[in-house]
Each structure stands twice: as C-alpha cells, then as structure tokens.
Amino acid sequence: MVSPQASWSARLAARAADRHARGLWRERRCHAPGATLDFAGNDYLGLARDPRLAEAQAAGAQRYGAGAGASHLVSGHLAVHEALEARLAELVGRPRALLFSTGYMANLGTLQALCDGHTEVFQDRLNHASLLDGAALAGARSRRFHHGDRRDLERLLGRAPADALKLVVSDGVFSMDGDVADVAGLAESSARHGAWLMIDDAHGLGVLGDHGDGCVGRAQGVAAVPILVGTLGKALGTGGAFVAGSPALIEHLIQFARPYVYTTAQPPGVAAATLAALDILAAEPERRARLNAHVARFRAEAARLDLPLAPSPTPIQPLVLGDSERVMRWATRLREAGLLVGAIREPTVPRGQARLRITLSAAHSERDLERLLEALAQLQGEEPSP
Ligand SMILES: *Cc1c(COP(=O)(O)O)cnc(C)c1O
Numbered sequence: 001m002v003s004p005q006a007s008w009s010a011r012l013a014a015r016a017a018d019r020h021a022r023g024l025w026r027e028r029r030c031h032a033p034g035a036t037l038d039f040a041g042n043d044y045l046g047l048a049r050d051p052r053l054a055e056a057q058a059a060g061a062q063r064y065g066a067g068a069g070a071s072h073l074v075s076g077h078l079a080v081h082e083a084l085e086a087r088l089a090e091l092v093g094r095p096r097a098l099l100f101s102t103g104y105m106a107n108l109g110t111l112q113a114l115c116d117g118h119t120e121v122f123q124d125r126l127n128h129a130s131l132l133d134g135a136a137l138a139g140a141r142s143r144r145f146h147h148g149d150r151r152d153l154e155r156l157l158g159r160a161p162a163d164a165l166k167l168v169v170s171d172g173v174f175s176m177d178g179d180v181a182d183v184a185g186l187a188e189s190s191a192r193h194g195a196w197l198m199i200d201d202a203h204g205l206g207v208l209g210d211h212g213d214g215c216v217g218r219a220q221g222v223a224a225v226p227i228l229v230g231t232l233g234k235a236l237g238t239g240g241a242f243v244a245g246s247p248a249l250i251e252h253l254i255q256f257a258r259p260y261v262y263t264t265a266q267p268p269g270v271a272a273a274t275l276a277a278l279d280i281l282a283a284e285p286e287r288r289a290r291l292n293a294h295v296a297r298f299r300a301e302a303a304r305l306d307l308p309l310a311p312s313p314t315p316i317q318p319l320v321l322g323d324s325e326r327v328m329r330w331a332t333r334l335r336e337a338g339l340l341v342g343a344i345r346e347p348t349v350p351r352g353q354a355r356l357r358i359t360l361s362a363a364h365s366e367r368d369l370e371r372l373l374e375a376l377a378q379l380q381g382e383e384p385s386p
Pocket of ligand 1: 203
C-alpha cells in the first residue's frame with residue numbers, strides 16, 4: 001500500500017499497477033445491442049428492448065416531462081410514481097411500496113434508515129455489495145453467516161445481546177451464483193430470535209413465483225418478511241427499485257432514508273415504462289415459461305458436456321472455471337465468436353472461484369442457445385475442466 005504522505009498521482013498509479021499485476025483490471029466496452037448475442041445481462045424476460053416499453057416511456061415523458069424536476073418530498077412526486085408504487089405493492093402482496101431511483105440506493109436507504117451502531121445486522125456472506133454498504137453507512141456492524149447456512153446464522157443470532165434490535169439480510173436469488181435463498185427457513189430463524197428479515201429479490205422479481213412476484217412475493221407475507229426489496233432494471237427491463245412492507249415501514253423510510261430524501265425522483269417516463277412492463281408481465285406468462293425451458297435445456301446439455309456449472313435453478317448459470325486467467329481466456333474467445341458473457345473475478349467473488357456468469361433470457365431463440373453450447377463445447381474440448 002501507498003504511504004499516506006505520497007502524492008495523489010502516486011497513489012492512483014500504485015493502485016492501478018497493483019490491479020494490473022493481479023490480472024484484475026476491468027474495462028468497459030461499448031455494447032451495441034444486436035451486434036453480439038447477450039448472455040451477460042439481466043434482461044431475463046426480454047423487456048428492455050420491447051417497443052411497447054419505449055412507447056410508454058416516450059408518452060410518459062410527453063405527459064410529465066423528461067425529468068421529475070425535484071425530489072419526492074419537494075415537487076418531484078408525480079401521479080405516475082404514485083400509480084407505480086400501488087401496482088408494485090399489489091404485485092408482491094404488501095400494503096405499500098416505495099420507489100427508489102436504483103436498487104443500490106434502496107438498499108443503502110433502507111439499512112441506513114433502520115440501523116445504527118447499536119443494531120445487530122446479520123448478512124449472508126454472498127450478499128450483494130449494496131447491502132454491506134448500507135449497513136456500513138448506518139454505522140452498523142454486519143456479522144456474516146456462511147452462505148445459506150441457517151445453523152451458522154442462529155449461532156450468531158444467539159450470541160447477540162438479548163435486548164438488541166436484530167436484522168437478518170439476504171439476497172433472494174444470489175446474483176453471482178443463481179441459487180435461491182431458503183426464505184421460509186430464514187423467516188423461521190429470524191422469528192425465533194425476534195429479528196426482522198430483509199430480502200433483496202433483485203433477480204427473483206419477474207422471474208420466480210406464480211405471478212412473477214419473486215421468491216418472496218405473495219408466498220411469504222409481511223409477517224414473515226417485513227422488508228422486501230425488488231429492482232426494476234433486471235427482469236422488468238427499465239430501472240429503479242422499490243421497498244415493500246407495512247405502512248409504518250414505508251413512512252419511516254420517507255422520513256429517514258437519506259438516499260430517498262436527497263435525490264431527484266425517477267424520470268417519470270421510466271416509471272411509465274415500468275407500468276407497461278408490469279402489464280406485460282401479467283398478460284404474457286409464456287415469457288417465464290420460455291425462460292424456464294431455456295434454463296432446463298441449457299443445464300441438461302451443459303451436464304452432457306461435463307461443464308462445471310453451479311447448481312442454479314434460475315436464469316443465472318455460473319460456469320465456475322477457477323482462476324481468473326482461464327475465465328478471461330474463455331470470455332475473450334466467446335466474444336470473438338459474437339457471444340457476450342460476464343467474466344466475474346475477485347473481489348466480486350472469492351479468489352479461486354472466478355467464473356463465467358452466463359444469463360439466459362426469454363429473448364433468446366433455440367438457435368442462440370445452440371450457438372452458445374457449441375462454443376462452450378469447443379472450449380471444453382481444448383481445455384477440459386480438471
Ligand atoms: C443489481 C442488484 C442490486 C442493485 O440494483 P440496481 O437497480 O442495479 O442499482 C441490488 N441487489 C442485488 C442483489 C442486485 O443484483
């Protein structure tokens with residue numbers, strides 16, 4: 001590390017050199033939709049480029065303006081935001097929902113508004129960065145339990161002071177692994193220790209559940225899961241996020257969540273597009289059916305090829321290759337073949353677990369899937385997995 005006396009330029013140069021030396025340098029690439037086959041994004045239902053959403057967005061902008069013009073508590077809270085909140089609450093079977101500009105901010109705001117230095121926060125080790133950052137913003141310490149391990153969670157819960165307020169926090173679908181949290185089990189453990197449970201269902205909403213209401217949704221009520229976060233930039237194809245729960249929770253967030261209070265309300269056209277996405281989610285269940293069929297086919301054929309696929313029932317299908325150089329090699333070869341997949345390395349995942357994060361979408365055709373499998377088969381032939 002750089003000494004505190006060194007100049008800023010020396011500090012930046014040293015950190016860049018370190019990241020390069022470890023093979024972890026990240027680069028953005030301009031993505032031209034249509035030019036490559038996208039197996040990296042989170043547009044699970046193929047809604048992001050649905051022309052009906054673009055039309056709704058344009059109409060929303062015409063009616064309300066391109067931007068909201070102010071924060072929700074000043075003059076930026078518009079009828080379209082209000083209508084969207086009602087629809088989201090209805091989708092997940094909760095009394096109320098509160099719209100945030102991004103999922104990152106929903107998690108920051110919720111944890112910051114609820115917790116402080118005396119709150120005990122328990123987080124799954126594989127939780128999304130925004131959940132850890134939210135607890136840090138609140139000045140609360142996060143105790144991290146082994147992934148999906150209720151026994152470890154209960155051990156930590158049992159050690160906390162009896163009179164402390166406790167909050168258990170978990171992803172619904174884990175974003176880099178694709179596995180689904182045992183929400184009923186987490187709810188039981190939380191209840192036994194008098195803790196509240198917060199589930200971030202960013203990747204489950206729109207994909208899981210009988211109505212696309214996610215891994216929590218209507219199946220688990222407010223009593224079991226008092227705090228539910230959903231994001232709108234993934235399966236719903238737009239952007240933004242919401243927190244759903246009791247009226248008291250929502251009012252508390254409106255009062256105290258700084259990432260809610262001190263930011264401009266979401267552009268109204270985006271909210272209008274999300275309303276259109278919710279209409280399509282309800283009217284076209286065949287999108288979810290098609291997505292699930294893709295997942296089943298991909299898994300069956302990948303097993304035949306002996307590919308080291310993680311056990312995931314969701315459209316997130318990680319191919320755990322181990323070292324980051326191998327991951328970069330495979331990702332580059334796939335890109336040269338016109339196939340875009342995520343190359344995920346530390347610090348996003350633990351060292352030695354670098355992976356290709358392959359995501360499937362209802363927008364893919366059978367032929368798209370075949371192209372991906374053919375390319376993977378060729379790579380596996382050249383460089384068999386140990
Ligand atoms: C993507 C994601 C977020 C952040 O949502 P944005 O709307 O993209 O800011 C939060 N939590 C999880 C689990 C995510 O995967």
